[in-house]
Amino acid sequence: MTIVRVTTPGGDYPIHIEQGRLQHLSEAVPADATAIALVTNPVVLEHYGEPVRSALARTGKPVTEVILPDGEAHKTWQSLNKIFDQLLQVGLDRKSVLVAVGGGVIGDMGGFAAACYMRGIRFIQVPTTLLAQVDSSVGGKTAINHPLGKNMIGAFYQPISVQIDPAVLATLPPREISAGLAEVVKYGLIIDAEFFDWCESNAQALRRLDPEAITYAIRRSCELKARVVSLDERESGLRAILNLGHTFGHAIEAGLGYGQWLHGEAVGCGMVQAAELSAELLGLPRQDVDRVRRVVEAIGCPTEAPDLGYERWVELMGHDKKAEGGTLRFVLMSRIGDAQCLEVDPAALRPVLARTTAVAKGG
Amino acid sequence: MTIVRVTTPGGDYPIHIEQGRLQHLSEAVPADATAIALVTNPVVLEHYGEPVRSALARTGKPVTEVILPDGEAHKTWQSLNKIFDQLLQVGLDRKSVLVAVGGGVIGDMGGFAAACYMRGIRFIQVPTTLLAQVDSSVGGKTAINHPLGKNMIGAFYQPISVQIDPAVLATLPPREISAGLAEVVKYGLIIDAEFFDWCESNAQALRRLDPEAITYAIRRSCELKARVVSLDERESGLRAILNLGHTFGHAIEAGLGYGQWLHGEAVGCGMVQAAELSAELLGLPRQDVDRVRRVVEAIGCPTEAPDLGYERWVELMGHDKKAEGGTLRFVLMSRIGDAQCLEVDPAALRPVLARTTAVAKGG
Numbered sequence: 001m002t003i004v005r006v007t008t009p010g011g012d013y014p015i016h017i018e019q020g021r022l023q024h025l026s027e028a029v030p031a032d033a034t035a036i037a038l039v040t041n042p043v044v045l046e047h048y049g050e051p052v053r054s055a056l057a058r059t060g061k062p063v064t065e066v067i068l069p070d071g072e073a074h075k076t077w078q079s080l081n082k083i084f085d086q087l088l089q090v091g092l093d094r095k096s097v098l099v100a101v102g103g104g105v106i107g108d109m110g111g112f113a114a115a116c117y118m119r120g121i122r123f124i125q126v127p128t129t130l131l132a133q134v135d136s137s138v139g140g141k142t143a144i145n146h147p148l149g150k151n152m153i154g155a156f157y158q159p160i161s162v163q164i165d166p167a168v169l170a171t172l173p174p175r176e177i178s179a180g181l182a183e184v185v186k187y188g189l190i191i192d193a194e195f196f197d198w199c200e201s202n203a204q205a206l207r208r209l210d211p212e213a214i215t216y217a218i219r220r221s222c223e224l225k226a227r228v229v230s231l232d233e234r235e236s237g238l239r240a241i242l243n244l245g246h247t248f249g250h251a252i253e254a255g256l257g258y259g260q261w262l263h264g265e266a267v268g269c270g271m272v273q274a275a276e277l278s279a280e281l282l283g284l285p286r287q288d289v290d291r292v293r294r295v296v297e298a299i300g301c302p303t304e305a306p307d308l309g310y311e312r313w314v315e316l317m318g319h320d321k322k323a324e325g326g327t328l329r330f331v332l333m334s335r336i337g338d339a340q341c342l343e344v345d346p347a348a349l350r351p352v353l354a355r356t357t358a359v360a361k362g363g
Numbered sequence: 364m365t366i367v368r369v370t371t372p373g374g375d376y377p378i379h380i381e382q383g384r385l386q387h388l389s390e391a392v393p394a395d396a397t398a399i400a401l402v403t404n405p406v407v408l409e410h411y412g413e414p415v416r417s418a419l420a421r422t423g424k425p426v427t428e429v430i431l432p433d434g435e436a437h438k439t440w441q442s443l444n445k446i447f448d449q450l451l452q453v454g455l456d457r458k459s460v461l462v463a464v465g466g467g468v469i470g471d472m473g474g475f476a477a478a479c480y481m482r483g484i485r486f487i488q489v490p491t492t493l494l495a496q497v498d499s500s501v502g503g504k505t506a507i508n509h510p511l512g513k514n515m516i517g518a519f520y521q522p523i524s525v526q527i528d529p530a531v532l533a534t535l536p537p538r539e540i541s542a543g544l545a546e547v548v549k550y551g552l553i554i555d556a557e558f559f560d561w562c563e564s565n566a567q568a569l570r571r572l573d574p575e576a577i578t579y580a581i582r583r584s585c586e587l588k589a590r591v592v593s594l595d596e597r598e599s600g601l602r603a604i605l606n607l608g609h610t611f612g613h614a615i616e617a618g619l620g621y622g623q624w625l626h627g628e629a630v631g632c633g634m635v636q637a638a639e640l641s642a643e644l645l646g647l648p649r650q651d652v653d654r655v656r657r658v659v660e661a662i663g664c665p666t667e668a669p670d671l672g673y674e675r676w677v678e679l680m681g682h683d684k685k686a687e688g689g690t691l692r693f694v695l696m697s698r699i700g701d702a703q704c705l706e707v708d709p710a711a712l713r714p715v716l717a718r719t720t721a722v723a724k725g726g
Binding site for chain 1 (some may be wrong): 440447448451452457478479481482483504506510511512514515516517518519531532
């Protein structure tokens with residue numbers, strides 16, 4: 001088993017990564033827990049209900065199942081309240097533990113419920129998508145959506161441990177694997193050139209979920225994200241480099257309508273665009289831009305952005321919530337493995353959009 | 364101006380105590396705040412709308428007023444969501460500040476809203492009741508009620524400062540002053556015999572809100588609560604002594620129906636009962652029991668509990684949320700100024716109830 005240790009001012013916890021980890025979930029439940037709340041969704045239960053239930057049953061502790069509807073549309077107060085209602089109905093006390101088994105939506109809601117229930121109970125995160133494993137395992141971000149904005153209501157709340165079973169990825173659609181790999185590649189691009197090299201060489205092994213390759217990729221991603229987050233738990237500065245590709249990506253998602261492209265796909269394409277912009281503004285060598293494009297293609301993500309038109313691009317990027325005061329901020333690279341935030345004059349986008357959009361005549 | 368500094372693992376902040384402090388609220392708003400959300404209720408606005416509004420206007424920052432209905436019945440998700448809706452509608456960002464002006468309900472909800480809005484914005488607490496000034500100013504407890512339990516959903520979240528203006532107490536009904544003074548006396552009883560002596564000597568000055576006396580009482584209460592809380596931010600042990608009188612008090616409130624007695628009145632009477640039980644079990648001298656009874660009477664709280672009947676008392680105390688596993692836990696004193704938690708055999712309550720209930724033939 002591989003263990004990544006995450007250190008933050010708000011708490012210290014291990015990430016356990018192991019093929020078949022799901023069967024050993026009972027080991028993660030603290031001996032003094034009075035009860036377990038299993039928060040999950042019907043899709044996860046269909047695939048992994050049996051191993052998860054028997055593992056938790058082995059603790060001998062009472063288990064309450066809270067089954068939430070699947071999908072981002074349900075990351076709402078209503079679902080959150082369903083957790084609270086059920087926990088209070090069965091009388092779970094402050095010494096109970098909440099185990100969230102699922103993708104980012106389940107992790108975000110389960111974590112936020114744990115943060116608020118009786119002002120905070122312990123929380124174990126069991127991410128079952130690649131994106132959740134490499135992204136939301138580290139950072140302590142929990143939230144629900146509000147009709148007026150995504151992730152607007154939430155808390156920074158650290159789990160007591162994260163339990164990752166790479167074997168569960170086998171049931172994911174290939175598009176979701178590719179989308180998750182975009183975030184993996186991202187860590188190399190922003191902070192670890194050597195890991196980027198490794199991703200280049202192992203793109204095919206990663207796509208077919210070779211156990212050794214995917215386990216290493218998850219581990220390294222968690223380590224790298226943990227390094228960034230430990231230096232900046234509450235997002236004052238450095239952590240912003242985790243948003244490489246996201247300003248373009250959000251514009252793609254919003255421009256096409258959410259759900260057309262997966263978030264990771266949009267980020268993958270956005271990284272190619274960010275590389276192009278980095279070449280314009282920071283002198284990133286052209287051959288490195290090409291490397292970024294090739295690896296994004298190799299992991300199965302789109303490298304050509306939709307043609308939204310220059311004005312629409314700028315408008316959508318200005319509305320990105322990471323934007324401050326209407327200026328456009330991008331995460332760019334001076335070289336692979338070294339990212340920084342930059343204020344950018346929108347005019348600099350024209351040549352980049354020309355080179356990266358499907359029909360390059362926008363605006 | 365008096366400043367009490369509160370140190371907790373979750374944050375450090377000052378409590379400013381000053382007659383007329385409301386007029387100087389602008390000083391409390393950080394220079395880099397982008398906007399202010401004023402969370403309050405119509406009763407507070409009626410009395411103090413003018414000084415609060417002009418003080419906040421002097422910051423030159425945009426102010427959004429969120430006016431919530433008054434009273435514990437409204438400490439709900441609906442009210443909380445009203446805050447979120449309004450803050451998002453006007454587009455308040457992460458650098459805005461929430462200023463909660465009101466009693467415990469406004470403080471609890473405003474604090475919880477600040478804890479969750481965009482995963483946490485800064486929060487200034489301006490308590491306008493004596494109970495809130497001496498109790499909820501310290502400890503970082505925020506919460507809303509759930510239909511299945513009070514304060515079940517919340518967070519530990521520290522304000523950046525607490526602003527206390529003892530002059531605002533002049534508009535409170537005398538019963539609320541007495542109820543607040545019960546908590547003041549409590550701090551002396553649990554941890555500071557000298558302060559208890561001082562309360563005995565100054566009961567009348569406190570009831571008539573003598574500026575010097577009430578300012579000192581608030582300051583000392585905050586200091587003493589801060590001392591307890593700083594040693595135990597998340598309620599693992601020591602902090603439980605803050606519940607002196609509360610096991611009896613909750614039974615009185617629940618037995619008569621919430622709202623009959625004020626919380627502080629029930630706690631005042633509960634402290635007399637706890638003193639009687641302390642005499643039974645820890646040898647608290649009888650003359651000290653009498654001192655407790657006399658001071659509770661002197662501050663204007665009831666010293667005779669309602670006759671609920673022995674079985675009902677035990678049942679109601681067993682349902683106290685601080686009870687663990689159905690046993691009865693009490694905070695008791697071996698001497699004035701020295702409290703501890705104790706598991707108690709319900710039978711020990713019989714003589715105590717006989718001596719402290721209005722018609723002493725219950726059960």
